Amino acid sequence: MTNRPFVEVIVAPHFERKFRRLQTKYRHIAEDIQPLTEQLSRGETPGDQIQGVGYTVYKARVRNSDAKRGKSGGYRVIYYVKTAHRIFLATIYSKSDQKDIPLEEIRRIIQEILAEDEPQEE
Numbered sequence: 205m206t207n208r209p210f211v212e213v214i215v216a217p218h219f220e221r222k223f224r225r226l227q228t229k230y231r232h233i234a235e236d237i238q239p240l241t242e243q244l245s246r247g248e249t250p251g252d253q254i255q256g257v258g259y260t261v262y263k264a265r266v267r268n269s270d271a272k273r274g275k276s277g278g279y280r281v282i283y284y285v286k287t288a289h290r291i292f293l294a295t296i297y298s299k300s301d302q303k304d305i306p307l308e309e310i311r312r313i314i315q316e317i318l319a320e321d322e323p324q325e326e
Contacts, residue, residue: 212290213244216317219293226279226298230270233279237296240266240281244291251281256307259314260285261294271300280305284314292317 215223227233243250251264261284268278277300284292294313298306 210289211247213241213246214290216294216313217320218231218280218295218313218316219306222296226296230268230298233238236269236279239282240264241293244283245286249285251283254282254310257310257314259311261310261314265299268298268300270300271298274298281305282310282313286317286321292321304324 223233228234235237240250249262251262254263261282264280264281264283265276266279269278279296279298281296282294283304284294286292294310294317296303
């Protein structure tokens, strides 16, 4: 048995709001993003790193089983790697509803995460 690192995957409030909105339209969203959260908790970083944000942020493509269009018409999950053992799910959107997300918006979301996470720091 290999000794894989355990990574805490934290759902940011912004992600939670976007997820709930999408859930009203796409019933299977939770099952669709489950494999991604499992990968993250194993220490993997799937997707492409987003350059120019100033933080370690990735965008992962996730299949939308309700849309039947594969990954290209699926979800985009933006996640922030704060430390080797803490990853925040920052935001999610459906590619069929939104083409892309501006870097400024990603920065704003990460700053919200950092402001909310500060009191828990040791």
